[in-house]
Amino acid sequence: MITLDARDRNARRGIWLLAIFVLALSLARGASPTIAVFYDGTNLHPVAPDVHFLTGKSLERVKDGDAVRFVATLSLFTSDQSAPFRQKIGTFVVSYDIWEDKFGVAITESAARNRVGMTAPQAEIWCLQSLGISAAGLAPDRPFFMRLELRTADSKELSNFMADPVGVIVERLSRKAGPGDPHWGPYDSGHMRLSDLVRTAGRGAPTG
16 A cells, blocks of 8 residues: 555655756757748748857957858758758858947848848847758658758858858868867757748748
């Protein structure tokens, strides 16, 4: 016969185990944010509200008057292939207006998409919204996931990218980040299908 005290101890033990599990899950999620995917009917865009790159040394550099350059690699993987189905590199430059206490973003590929007067979180969101990878050739019922990586870059690297984007992609994917090379990611989305995503028109022209 199980006494009331024994049942109470078992219940408390279960509560503690559940609390430990929830805490571990929260810490794991905090340490490695995941990304969601936005589909505009042509391109797939990363949605990553928990990814912050205007922090630490990058934020210090921007506020010191240095226009900080970032290179983002967006990769599309299908569940039946180890190599990326498609990859895209996006570049953007973040600056800071000390008088307005606001940030500006210049999208390297399209001057028409530049924007100023943003807070740091708004600038981060704007940068990621500029990224997109074409879903052309991806069957609606074929499982896939997206991977996002970010690094800072110098003027030479951006010049190389403009001259040879494919070569830069290969070089960046094969090079490991050093201690003085700020980087974020990789961040992965969950597995999904195009047929599961709600299309929202009006996001913009195809991004490649």
